[in-house]
Amino acid sequence: MKKDIIKTFSKNMKRIRVNAQLTQEELSFSSELHRNYISDAERGKRNISLKSVEKIAKALNVEPIEFFREIEEEKEN
Amino acid sequence: MKKDIIKTFSKNMKRIRVNAQLTQEELSFSSELHRNYISDAERGKRNISLKSVEKIAKALNVEPIEFFREIEEEKEN
Numbered sequence: 001m002k003k004d005i006i007k008t009f010s011k012n013m014k015r016i017r018v019n020a021q022l023t024q025e026e027l028s029f030s031s032e033l034h035r036n037y038i039s040d041a042e043r044g045k046r047n048i049s050l051k052s053v054e055k056i057a058k059a060l061n062v063e064p065i066e067f068f069r070e071i072e073e074e075k076e077n
Numbered sequence: 078m079k080k081d082i083i084k085t086f087s088k089n090m091k092r093i094r095v096n097a098q099l100t101q102e103e104l105s106f107s108s109e110l111h112r113n114y115i116s117d118a119e120r121g122k123r124n125i126s127l128k129s130v131e132k133i134a135k136a137l138n139v140e141p142i143e144f145f146r147e148i149e150e151e152k153e154n
Contacts, residue, residue, distance in 0.1 A: 004131075005127050005128070005130060005134070006128070008141075009127060047126045048126065049125065049127075050082045050083050050124055050125055050126075050130075053082060053127075054081075054082040063080075064082045065145035065147075068140075069142060070142075
């Protein structure tokens with residue numbers, strides 16, 4: 001099965017944000033990235049750069065590597 | 078100690094390429110990225126995108142997560 005780095009990133013980003021009980025707007029504020037950018041990133045619509053990955057990681061208080069783990073999917077289409 | 082995602086990425090990229098016994102030129106060819114881009118990426122001079130990370134990972138036959146591990150440095154300046 002072919003993996004897609006943007007898909008892996010976006011799913012992990014959303015999962016970590018939701019687990020942290022932050023809204024996209026709150027993450028936007030703390031990461032200093034536009035709310036539309038956060039929304040697009042979580043939907044896999046952006047080919048984001050390493051610096052943006054770092055901003056999001058810091059705002060979510062995790063290491064960047066956490067966005068690249070392959071997490072088992074549960075009943076997801 | 079503050080970590081820097083670009084520094085972590087570039088050090089891992091070079092380490093993995095050298096371990097794979099590939100030249101920058103060979104990696105450039107197999108990743109379809111310009112040789113100057115590969116060189117800059119390894120020196121931490123580029124804020125590269127996720128798609129480029131994926132191209133480099135595929136060319137080096139590793140998962141993208143391998144570029145984000147914090148490896149202990151041994152006597153490196």
